[in-house]
Amino acid sequence: MSLSSADYSAIWLTLKLASLTTVILLIVGTPIALWLARTRSWLRGPVGAIVALPLVLPPTVIGFYLLLALGPYGLVGQLTQSLGLGTLTFSFAGLVIGSVLYSMPFVVQPLQNAFSAIGTRPLEVAATLRANPWDTFFSVTLPLARPGVITATILGFAHTVGEFGVVLMIGGNIPEKTRVVSVQIYDHVEAMEYAQAHWLAGAMLVFSFAVLLALYSSRKTKAGWS
């Protein structure tokens, strides 16, 4: 086998980062998506646009601002320092924060679409059947939004795995702390280790294809409830 131990630790770190980011995004993204799907507030437009920003911004731009914010002179950096946590730049925690922001639209938008598609009628029905709003969320909204939740999970995970620019800007390239697969491949190529790069790049290609294949096949069969 041609993967080195450094490659394996990069893969492990990537999976850890992507899993943690996805879990956080599902928890944070669900209320945002629910709000965006239901609200009539004028804030809906601005908030929706902010959530979607990572879709169009170059990752280096997001990384740059995060570097400033999380750094010793940034707002977040000052806060974490005053709490005795030091700065989050060039740490795994910093990567998680960056990934959450960077992958946000890939989780929020499928959830928002799913919640919008449900409409208000099932919620009204649940209320007339004595279900309180929390009860309704878990017994009606979430089950009906299941295809959207699956899509959001897969896209959030896969998009975080594919992250490069943001990681490089705020995480640098520290083995076992911030060196994820995409950065490791970059290193291999820089060092002219094309064989090593091939193995990792090939693994990423297969992984990404498998994820998308699973996503598109599930969409076909799980569309609606037939």
Place this chain on the structure above:
Amino acid sequence: MIQMRLKLRYPGFALDVDLQLPGRGVTALYGHSGSGKTTCLRCIAGLERADHGFIQVNDEVWQDSENKVFVAPHKRALGYVFQEASLFPHLSVLANLEFGLKRIPKPQRRVDMAHATELLGISHLLDRHPHNLSGGERQRVGIARALLTSPKLLLMDEPLAALDAQRKSEILPYLQRLHDELEIPVLYVSHSQDEVARLADHIVLLSNGKALASGPIGQTLARLDLPLAMGDDAGVVIEGRVSAYDADYQLLSLQLPDTTLNIRVPHTPLDPGQALRCKVQARDVSLSLHGAGQSSILNRLPVTVVSEMNADNAAHVLIRLDAAGTPLLARITRYSRDQLNVHPGQQLWAQIKAVAVLA
């Protein structure tokens, strides 16, 4: 007793009603689309919040905007049947039925699964999924699901409007059973005179967000001052009791309420004393000066002329009659009115060409 005072404003629409409705039987909210019937129902359920509102059902106040009382919809003991059955697509029929049932504490349950499924004829559908049901079956499941919350008030928003004529006639008997067997008061929104005539005991006529009339069905349908009398199918509903049966000619005699007058209708035998609802349309009633004389008309009743109104065309007039307390409407030509010199207080004979049994 149900009390509701609602004031609510949307762009292009204002609702302003003050109604006291009976706490038993079926009350129809009747009117054209846009008249505010569904909005009334949604306000009672708390799905919509009237700016100024007072809603009391029996002894429970559900909304009192002056005292800042607004009970959340899920805390109101009501059942709601939507126009489309709106079953949960991710649950089986049984799970749909149990959704409301299991959220009701056991001591408060007054309708059980066996009774509800039997009443609506859906016992054989429990394992199915909603998308495998016909429109009529879905609506019956929706009604059973609402009943299983043991509601103190059942709200039905045009439950038959989305169904074709055949499905409608499939469900109507179940609704009539509901009416006969359960003690739950029902508010029934409809724009179909036929449904209202069959099911309602009390009718509220809504138009442009206002209640034009509210009263017992027999009296209200016969009122000439309401647009109800204008339509081609204007007529009255009579709730008679079976008094005799002529097995030879297969004719059932029905006694009009609080009278000794009878009308006869072709029907299968029924037990004496049983109530039967009929509709007599204004266009099927003609007037005559004499009760005697050979004719193929089966039913002739002595009546008194109460009042008269122009019909929706210049050739006809509508006459309101009184048959010993039971109101009747007759739609006759203006020519005939002048020939008979019809005037209030006059004693005449009403000849009824057809009586439609609503069952």
